[in-house]
Amino acid sequence: MTFVDIIAALSKGAAYTVGVTVACIATGFTVGLAVAVIRRLGWRFAAPLTNVYLAVFRGVPMLVLLFMVFFGLPSLGIQVPPLAAMMLSLGLISGAYLSEVFRGALNAVEPDEILAAQAMGLTRWQTLRCIELPQMLRASVPGMINEFTTVLKYSPFAYTVGIPEIMKQATALVSTTMRGVEIYLAVGLMYFSIYWMLVLGVWTIERCFRVPGLTHR
Amino acid sequence: MALLEVRHLKKTFGDRAVLDGISFDLEEGGIKAIMGPSGCGKSTLLRCINRLIEPTSGSILFRGQEVTGRDTDVRALRQMIGFVFQNYALYRHLCVLDNVTVGPRKLKRMSRREAEGKALHELQRLNVADLRHSFPSQLSGGQKQRVAIARALAMDPAVLFFDEPTSALDPVMAREVAAVINQLHSENVTVLCVTHDFELARSVADRIIFLRDGRIRAEDTADNLRNHYDDHEIRTFFGPGAAPV
Ligand SMILES: Nc1ncnc2c1ncn2[C@@H]1O[C@H](COP(=O)(O)OP(=O)(O)OP(=O)(O)O)[C@@H](O)[C@H]1O
Numbered sequence: 179m180t181f182v183d184i185i186a187a188l189s190k191g192a193a194y195t196v197g198v199t200v201a202c203i204a205t206g207f208t209v210g211l212a213v214a215v216i217r218r219l220g221w222r223f224a225a226p227l228t229n230v231y232l233a234v235f236r237g238v239p240m241l242v243l244l245f246m247v248f249f250g251l252p253s254l255g256i257q258v259p260p261l262a263a264m265m266l267s268l269g270l271i272s273g274a275y276l277s278e279v280f281r282g283a284l285n286a287v288e289p290d291e292i293l294a295a296q297a298m299g300l301t302r303w304q305t306l307r308c309i310e311l312p313q314m315l316r317a318s319v320p321g322m323i324n325e326f327t328t329v330l331k332y333s334p335f336a337y338t339v340g341i342p343e344i345m346k347q348a349t350a351l352v353s354t355t356m357r358g359v360e361i362y363l364a365v366g367l368m369y370f371s372i373y374w375m376l377v378l379g380v381w382t383i384e385r386c387f388r389v390p391g392l393t394h395r
Numbered sequence: 396m397a398l399l400e401v402r403h404l405k406k407t408f409g410d411r412a413v414l415d416g417i418s419f420d421l422e423e424g425g426i427k428a429i430m431g432p433s434g435c436g437k438s439t440l441l442r443c444i445n446r447l448i449e450p451t452s453g454s455i456l457f458r459g460q461e462v463t464g465r466d467t468d469v470r471a472l473r474q475m476i477g478f479v480f481q482n483y484a485l486y487r488h489l490c491v492l493d494n495v496t497v498g499p500r501k502l503k504r505m506s507r508r509e510a511e512g513k514a515l516h517e518l519q520r521l522n523v524a525d526l527r528h529s530f531p532s533q534l535s536g537g538q539k540q541r542v543a544i545a546r547a548l549a550m551d552p553a554v555l556f557f558d559e560p561t562s563a564l565d566p567v568m569a570r571e572v573a574a575v576i577n578q579l580h581s582e583n584v585t586v587l588c589v590t591h592d593f594e595l596a597r598s599v600a601d602r603i604i605f606l607r608d609g610r611i612r613a614e615d616t617a618d619n620l621r622n623h624y625d626d627h628e629i630r631t632f633f634g635p636g637a638a639p640v
């Protein structure tokens with residue numbers, strides 16, 4: 179079995195790794211954005227809810243949350259498919275962290291620009307959508323890359339709920355071939371390539387929306 | 396009937412009366428300047444009129460309509476008042492053209508084409524149409540100021556408010572802004588201009604309102620304020636040899 183064969187065998191798992199990562203990032207991005215917006219709009223009734231959400235999903239380890247969802251909920255009669263369990267644990271954790279990234283970036287929006295938008299007659303919501311969010315998203319790119327790569331690096335936990343991602347394939351392969359060194363080297367390489375594709379993807383998107391003088395890298 | 400009639404306007408922050416019974420009129424097509432020492436409430440006055448700040452009491456009539464009421468359509472009021480901020484407050488993620496089209500598109504429901512036509516017209520009027528694809532960070536202070544004015548004009552406001560339009564500009568650019576305001580005056584635009592710059596006030600305004608400690612101490616032409624008042628405060632502020640503020 180050559181190194182190329184090993185890569186080929188593992189690449190079945192790579193699709194699952196990418197799938198889990200993208201699904202959790204999408205969940206985290208959506209939820210994080212929603213939470214940041216809700217907090218920005220200062221809705222009174224929502225404040226305790228978002229605070230509890232942030233505390234729980236930043237304070238409880240990922241694996242514990244995953245097991246609570248995947249093994250705990252069925253005992254209450256709620257069956258959760260593996261991918262959904264990942265989204266409800268890892269996805270929501272990244273949502274909590276991303277909402278903090280977004281909050282910081284929203285606070286960096288120039289108050290005078292918001293005032294100018296209000297003075298023009300835009301509604302609060304129009305101001306948020308046309309002025310604050312576009313600036314916030316651009317300023318959040320470094321924080322988002324951080325958070326997205328963290329999601330990627332937590333994705334192997336999907337293996338514990340039966341998703342045949344890279345690590346699952348690797349351990350199976352090691353037990354039949356006993357070639358741990360090469361196999362885990364290949365695993366490392368694969369994660370590293372996925373990491374780079376992820377970063378390049380975000381950079382490509384960022385480049386399309388880059389504005390002179392707004393953010394610096 | 397005046398475009399704007401302000402009567403007994405009061406604004407208190409805590410127990411401090413920042414505006415303490417302001418009354419004045421602004422005629423259609425007229426230009427008034429508001430001057431006064433720092434902290435006397437000039438910005439607060441402008442912001443009370445377009446309800447960025449809620450006045451405590453008093454009355455503001457806009458084209459004869461009371462606009463301080465609870466049921467006033469604040470956003471409609473704001474659309475009639477073009478506001479030009481001291482630091483321009485251009486939207487930094489938008490190019491010049493988009494800065495000017497935001498209002499028409501979002502508030503007047505214009506199509507992008509229509510709004511861009513309108514925006515180009517206003518940018519040409521302010522002589523900055525060739526900058527339309529630039530971003531705010533690429534503009535000089537004077538250019539930003541012109542774009543900010545074009546952005547306000549694109550809404551076809553009934554009146555333009557300026558809050559210290561020249562205080563961040565060098566004297567040459569300040570004179571340019573004065574020229575722009577004079578040009579707008581000749582095109583029959585109504586202007587209310589807060590400024591520390593006596594030259595600007597003198598060259599653009601029909602009359603200057605002198606505000607101090609939340610009250611109007613005098614309202615007169617620049618020359619009269621400079622030469623014909625015995626009041627100590629007015630003499631020290633405007634009189635011959637008065638220190639620049
Ligand atoms: N939100 C607020 N809460 C409390 N005090 C305020 C508030 N806004 C303004 N003030 C006070 O009201 C006074 C008038 O402020 P304002 O900004 O209108 O002054 P100004 O005449 O525009 O001064 P400047 O020439 O420095 O711009 C100031 O003393 C300021 O401290």
Ligand SMILES: [Mg+2]
Binds near residue numbers: 437438439558
């Ligand atoms: Mg001021």
